[in-house]
Amino acid sequence: MVRLRDSGPVEKVGVSSPMDFFDAVAGRRSIRSYSPVPPPPESLARALEAASSAPSQLNEQPWRFIIVEGEARDRLCSLVAASTRMLRDMFPLFDADSLAFAARFLSDLGGAPTAIVVTYPVAETDHQHKVNLLAAGGAILLLQVALRAEGLGSVCITCAEWVEDAIRSDLGYETERLAAIIPVGFPDGDPGEQPPREDKTVRLREWPS
């Protein structure tokens, strides 16, 4: 992992978090408004350690976590803000209020004091691309659940892909792709319960054909 602003990697602390795993899963929400209080370094370190424990093909760990704070975070916000020009194309069904909210949120990442840019290596084949992105997605989910267990909020932002080239050249990761940007901080207010989920499971005992 890389921390922009301070030099050196994030210190790892081996203290387990008190929140039950299933409570953390059920209580995780996508947070789009944050308090300016920075996340405690030890909480961030534990969450990143959890994310790094994600499984991956041949244990290749095809992800990188770039921790962006301070001036680097402000610069990232200004780059992401440029993606709001594409919002109408991305979400044609959004009404004007939703578009305005999304534009405001993206221009400041909801006020999150920290953002984690997650990247994955450029692959030669579609298969390898899929495998890398799946593994990075698994790591991101572990990161978000672990952050929740630490009392922190986050959200997975993928619509910044439209400004990926600008972010890539600013951060200097030419051989990697942007998986997502994860703002991190204490939620500003109660996000409420998760929106309902459909049951997407299918159980087979006999093959359908």
Ligand SMILES: Cc1cc2nc3c(=O)[nH]c(=O)nc-3n(C[C@H](O)[C@H](O)[C@H](O)COP(=O)(O)O)c2cc1C
């Ligand atoms: C792969 C992925 C991409 C997402 N992209 C965005 C995004 O670009 N912007 C955003 O505000 N939220 C994004 N989200 C968050 C979803 O909108 C959110 O997870 C969903 O509405 C369910 O709400 P919940 O996370 O609070 O349960 C993304 C989530 C995932 C898993």
